Amino acid sequence: MKTDIRNIDDIKIFVDEFYHKIQLDDLLGPIFNNTITDWPTHLDKMYKFWNAALFGVPGFKGNPFARHAPLPINKVHFEQWIKLFHETINKNFEGDIANDCKYRAELMASMFQSRLELMKGNPNKVIV
Template identity: 45%
Template sequence: MVSTINKEIESVEDITLLVNTFYDKIRKDDLLGAVFNAIIKDWNPHLEKMVQFWSTLLLYTRTYKGDPLPSHLPLKIEKIHFDRWLFLFDQTIDELFTGEIAANAKKRAFSIARIMKAVKQIKEE
């Protein structure tokens, strides 16, 4: 288990810690690891992109350009995958951070999962 830092998310370095810790859990997870590891062969560019994504959402750095939705639509993921992703994300936030931006990160993750689930359901019908 990661030691608790209990500080606010304040910098790109904090976002980097969040992203690296979270995706380390994803890669090792029995359910999600198989999905992500099958698609992502070189994790470094993906992790860099995720740092840009979350920095843009939480710190307004404007370093992320793009739309994550199209790249996730082809994945064979269902409600159980989204639920696990959210569980691991919230767990990582709680282990590392506290405060308003940390709470916002959890709200944003929930919204992202909800939107992706809804779009995937529409596409599959």
């Protein structure tokens, strides 16, 4: 029986599995694998991000949008990212926090996608 996401150990389960899927994905893998040179550090940052997002635990520092803005990504990439994220959460967890996690991922993808569209073709836009 699946449980809800309860703590950092559960976060590590879904982050590790999700990014493993990303690395192997035909669409997203080349982008992530060419951008991320230190996967353990990236994964640790993602553990902290989701721990802060889901449980309010301090520790995450960074600007996720600024990191994604220069990447060659568009709506198709975000759709695939969300698909893999939902698959990972649904395979491992169920409950209110798992649903909140998927909702937050959708909001983040939507916000990133909207901001990237607004920036397109305008070199005067600030991404930070």
